[in-house]
Amino acid sequence: MLTPPRRRLCQLRQGIVADSSRGQVRRRLTFSLSHELLHFLNPTHEQTSVGGFRCTRQDMRLSSGDKIGDRHRRQESEANSFAIELLTPRNRLKPFLCGNAKLAQVVAMAKEFDISREAAARRFVELHPDDLAVVFCRDNRFLYAACGREFPRLSITAGEQCDLGQPVQGTISGFDEVAPDDWLHPPQHAIELSAQTLWQANGHSITLLRADQSDDDEVGFDDTFERFTGGQNR
Ligand SMILES: [Zn+2]
The missing domain is CATH 1.10.472 (Cyclin A; domain 1)
Known part of the structure; x- marks a missing residue:
């Protein structure tokens, strides 16, 4: 025994x-x-x-x-x-977590630490200071996601179709604005959402979602400030 x-x-x-x-x-x-x-x-x-x-x-x-x-x-x-x-010890990750988040950093991380891109992407959104989520799909259908601590709640569910654009295997798309209503629940109109996709083999893709606070709030603040001061500061 x-x-x-x-x-x-x-x-x-x-x-x-x-x-x-x-x-x-x-x-x-x-x-x-x-x-x-x-x-x-x-x-x-x-x-x-x-x-x-x-x-x-x-x-x-x-x-x-x-x-x-x-x-x-x-x-x-x-x-x-x-x-x-x-x-992926944290003290060696700093070079990959600087600047605006992008998938090229995930690819470089995976190579440096000899881990899968999937594992690197999950680690990246966990530690990067931007508000990020990573979405894994096959044939443009949602498999699962990993979200950073501050990222809003996602609305998509397993098997749902994601509009990620035309796949070109082995390439990384640019960052494109996407509609928050397509991804978030409840809809967050004060948030601008952008997405970048890495197209892999066999229909697999990794999409990085970045949430930014919209400028709408700043416009609202400017309007209120102008009304309050009567535009005297101009
Ligand atoms: Zn286990």
Whole structure:
């Protein structure tokens, strides 16, 4: 009879062998391995009735920003946080988080840290000072999103069609303004939303959404100020 830690180590080894047998690339295995390592090292992590330690693709996408309502999802989120902290230490990320956010920085991050662009994009929106979200689609249909702390709530749901423009594999589009009503719930008219898309293989795409406070408020303030002063400051 194996003790719990030894049993978990065996499961970890089995998981690695399973990943290898599926021919996963090294960077995917590295994220998976780091994720499994936290399950192994954290004594409070226990197998759950939901999925034990099988760690599905959906589990690997959970982040601390998601609503974590049960033990299984919380453990998976903690394992993901541990993995990404291990693979992309914050003290090495500064060069990628400067200036206006753009997908070229995500691509450079993925290359530098040898992680998937998907993992890099999630990390990017988590830490960049702009209000960002990243949306993952296949054939222009929404799969899932990860949002920065201050980003407004998204309205799109799994399988919904997203108007991302014409795909050109291997390219990154410019930043285009998009209608907040198409993406946000409830609609936020004081917010300007822009989007940039990276077109990948097999119909996959990564879209960076950036929310900016609209100038409307400033115009309103100027009008009020002018009415108050009678335009004497002009
Ligand atoms: Zn897991």
